[in-house]
Amino acid sequence: MTVDQAKSNGYYIPSSYTESTVPTLKFSTIDAVLQICYNNGLKLRGHTLVWHSQTPDWFFRTGYSSSGSYVSQAVMDARMEMFIKSYMGHIYNGNYGSVVYAWDVVNEYLHASTSGWSQVYGSNLGTTPSYVKKAFQYAYDCLNSFGLTNSVRLFYNDYNTYEVTDQIISLVNFINTGTKLCAGVGMQSHLSTSYPSVSAYKTAMQKFLNAGYEVQVTELDVTNTSASAQATYVYDLMTAILSLKKTGGNITGITWWGLYDSVSWRASQNPLLFSNLTTPKESYNKVLQAYTNAGY
Secondary structure, eight states: OBHHHHHHTTOOOOTTOOOSBOOOOOOHHHHHHHHHHHHTTOOEEEEEEEETTTSOGGGGBGGGOTTSOBOOHHHHHHHHHHHHHHHHHHHHHSSSGGGEEEEEEEESGGGOOSOHHHHHHOSOOTTOOHHHHHHHHHHHHHHHHTTOTTTSEEEEEESOTTTSHHHHHHHHHHHTSSSOOOOEEEEOOEEETTBSOHHHHHHHHHHHHHTTOEEEEEEEEEEOSSHHHHHHHHHHHHHHHHHHHHTTOOEEEEEESOSSGGGSTTGGGOOSSEEETTEEOHHHHHHHHHHHHTTO
16 A cells, blocks of 8 residues: 555554555454453463564565565665554554553564575674664654553563573663563473473573563463373472562563463474363463462
């Protein structure tokens, strides 16, 4: 659509946006999900605004065309600001934006493979990638415009956080240079009963907490060789997390990555708490037991 059409449709067009057209953003799916959450008293995590894995390649090319050349960093900055503020603005200008309590602004940067982001901004940027900080700035600016900086949190989300703990701390410290834009770390937590050890996981979480970050467990599942092994592991894991919580750790969310085993992305390894929609496993009871034994 034209820039004027985009503005009339409520898109945010920054002053730095010099192109004549804007890609149409599809809101129908998220609008339906937001309404379901609102009607059922559920909260929703915004996931994700910048991710190397699933941004279409044409989004980085001239004319938004798959045959175009890669745009400059300045052009891409404007596109990123347009997208982030238009998408978030659509949600918070709507009837159901109150259900969104957090955003994974950038996902898996430290594990990024070759993508349009690296084609435009460069690869091997270490823990000081300018475009990652800009993404958080745009998201923070949008929250600020709606008066939501104290109630909605922005996160950096990644997997195997227990392997790259120090790099994540350096990255978030860079993002927060000047202004604290990133509230904390989303620990994806696609775990196995054989790896990582609960103690290694707890050590990583403790490091994030010691660095002053809020921590949310964002994509938890536990593959296993038996139901009993999973039950023991999740009990120990929850006990470890709750011990940090009870000593003042700013741990504010745990999201299981699916309802029951057959709908999991790792279905063959039975990673969730229910074997089907209405049948809880031993692991489910062990999670509740961990909470009870912790005094909750």
